[in-house]
Amino acid sequence: MTLAVEGLDFHYGDAQALAGVEFTVPEGEIVAIIGANGAGKTSLIRAIAGMLKPSAGRIRYRDQDITGWPSHKVCEAGIGQVAEGRQIFPTLTVMENLETGAMIPRGRARFDANLARVLDLFPRLAERRRQAAGTLSGGEQQMLAIGRCLMGSPELIMFDEPSLGLSPAMAQEVFRIIRALHEQGLTVVLVEQNVALSLKLSDHAIVLENGRIAARGTGAELLADDRIRKAYLGL
Amino acid sequence: MSPEFILGIAIAGTLTGAVYGLMALGLSAIFGVMRVVNFAHGEMMVGGMYIAYLLYKTMGLDPIMMLPVAALGLFVVGYLLQRYLVNYFIEVPEHVQFLLLLAVAMVFTNAFLMIFGPDARGVQLPYAFDSYNVGPLVIDKVRLIAAVIAVLIAALLGLFFAKTRTGKAIRACADNLTGAQVVGLDVKHLYAVTFGLGAACVGAGGALMLLLVDVHPHLTTDYTLLGFIIVIIGGLGSLPGALLGGVLIGLSEAFAGFFLAASMKSMFAFGLLILVLLFRPNGLLGRGA
Numbered sequence: 379m380t381l382a383v384e385g386l387d388f389h390y391g392d393a394q395a396l397a398g399v400e401f402t403v404p405e406g407e408i409v410a411i412i413g414a415n416g417a418g419k420t421s422l423i424r425a426i427a428g429m430l431k432p433s434a435g436r437i438r439y440r441d442q443d444i445t446g447w448p449s450h451k452v453c454e455a456g457i458g459q460v461a462e463g464r465q466i467f468p469t470l471t472v473m474e475n476l477e478t479g480a481m482i483p484r485g486r487a488r489f490d491a492n493l494a495r496v497l498d499l500f501p502r503l504a505e506r507r508r509q510a511a512g513t514l515s516g517g518e519q520q521m522l523a524i525g526r527c528l529m530g531s532p533e534l535i536m537f538d539e540p541s542l543g544l545s546p547a548m549a550q551e552v553f554r555i556i557r558a559l560h561e562q563g564l565t566v567v568l569v570e571q572n573v574a575l576s577l578k579l580s581d582h583a584i585v586l587e588n589g590r591i592a593a594r595g596t597g598a599e600l601l602a603d604d605r606i607r608k609a610y611l612g613l
Numbered sequence: 614m615s616p617e618f619i620l621g622i623a624i625a626g627t628l629t630g631a632v633y634g635l636m637a638l639g640l641s642a643i644f645g646v647m648r649v650v651n652f653a654h655g656e657m658m659v660g661g662m663y664i665a666y667l668l669y670k671t672m673g674l675d676p677i678m679m680l681p682v683a684a685l686g687l688f689v690v691g692y693l694l695q696r697y698l699v700n701y702f703i704e705v706p707e708h709v710q711f712l713l714l715l716a717v718a719m720v721f722t723n724a725f726l727m728i729f730g731p732d733a734r735g736v737q738l739p740y741a742f743d744s745y746n747v748g749p750l751v752i753d754k755v756r757l758i759a760a761v762i763a764v765l766i767a768a769l770l771g772l773f774f775a776k777t778r779t780g781k782a783i784r785a786c787a788d789n790l791t792g793a794q795v796v797g798l799d800v801k802h803l804y805a806v807t808f809g810l811g812a813a814c815v816g817a818g819g820a821l822m823l824l825l826v827d828v829h830p831h832l833t834t835d836y837t838l839l840g841f842i843i844v845i846i847g848g849l850g851s852l853p854g855a856l857l858g859g860v861l862i863g864l865s866e867a868f869a870g871f872f873l874a875a876s877m878k879s880m881f882a883f884g885l886l887i888l889v890l891l892f893r894p895n896g897l898l899g900r901g902a
Contacts, residue, residue, distance in 0.1 A: 465789055
């Protein structure tokens with residue numbers, strides 16, 4: 379088991395955002411997290427990433443208990459994140475954005491190889507490397523966010539709504555990239571509003587409702603589940 | 614009144630203003646990155662002055678030698694202050710942060726009073742009255758040295774932010790704090806480095822200022838206020854703006870002191886501030902708020 383979340387609780391002040399969330403991500407799989415707005419998907423991602431401190435529960439990654447670790451140590455352990463809203467650095471150049479992704483030691487050690495890989499994967503970023511990242515289109519910014527994450531040599535990437543706000547063609551492109559990265563051996567946690575697509579792509583999925591896991595199964599099982607089809611696919 | 618004479622005053626004001634600019638640079642950098650307003654900035658400036666004064670008094674060191682020590686000393690103070698105190702107040706309402714730094718400022722001022730007493734202290738340099746003659750103009754040697762060093766340090770800081778890995782990481786934190794956490798930057802450390810660098814600038818500014826004026830504990834609030842006026846005129850968070858604001862204040866003080874009375878110089882500094890607030894509320898080189 380690469381990543382294991384056990385009994386995770388998280389509170390925003392008095393409001394409980396996550397309650398007893400429990401799931402595992404096997405090595406080399408794609409696990410999708412689906413749920414409505416406010417179901418706790420982003421809180422879950424950020425708790426794993428060390429950006430939010432859980433109020434109870436454990437997070438294990440490989441052989442380590444990473445519960446409560448600060449985000450820079452979680453990144454150094456090998457968990458990367460492509461965050462909701464991309465979270466690029468708008469006044470830094472494209473190249474500088476990529477450099478920030480490689481500031482953790484594991485990224486620094488493989489800087490040249492990672493940069494070559496990212497620029498090969500996203501030739502547009504190479505063309506625009508001196509441009510301020512804020513001037514890129516939404517799709518290019520998403521490519522930059524993914525490239526920046528890859529600069530840190532992650533073994534597991536959590537994607538939070540990677541297709542949000544993109545054109546359908548660009549969203550397809552993002553999914554193609556996620557699949558390609560997965561085929562290269564990366565483990566993936568995918569939070570995605572496009573439920574049909576993410577269930578097709580994923581090996582396993584969990585459904586979050588009001589901070590609790592309401593259903594779980596393989597992507598195919600959930601796609602066939604009437605309740606899921608009604609609630610999330612409008613069928 | 615000859616034009617050379619006026620030009621001479623303008624040069625003296627500009628040179629003093631460069632040192633003001635270095636002081637304000639620290640304030641601007643700290644605010645630009647963390648959105649923390651350092652109300653203890655003048656206190657740090659005076660701290661730099663006292664460090665330089667002590668080195669001069671005990672070891673007879675030349676001020677140029679005292680500057681790195683003052684800068685390094687203030688870097689450590691700034692780093693620790695941010696890491697172990699201000700850091701816990703980053704996300705509190707602004708008035709709470711204000712009170713915290715005001716308290717820090719009062720501790721500093723009173724510590725200076727206890728240690729050094731209320732008297733003014735200064736350094737006597739062998740070349741204090743040397744000057745250069747450029748055509749009909751007379752330029753103070755001390756002022757010129759101070760200004761050149763101030764501009765040099767400002768340029769180094771600019772280079773640091775533009776070129777080094779830590780500098781880029783700090784700019785990333787200023788740009789998008791969530792993004793900085795996402796890529797695994799150690800934000801607490803980087804914030805502390807930023808505060809340390811801002812304090813080092815003001816410490817260096819203090820060591821340079823000691824060449825021009827005597828130090829006493831109640832300069833603290835004057836410099837805090839002056840620092841604010843300068844960064845608001847130049848544009849909060851803008852490093853070139855801090856230098857420009859410093860020079861403008863240096864000029865206005867020099868001319869006010871000459872044409873009216875030295876005691877009226879603050880009036881012109883505040884007048885300039887009001888004009889900028891009326892017509893360019895984000896400061897001369899400030900970006901949108």
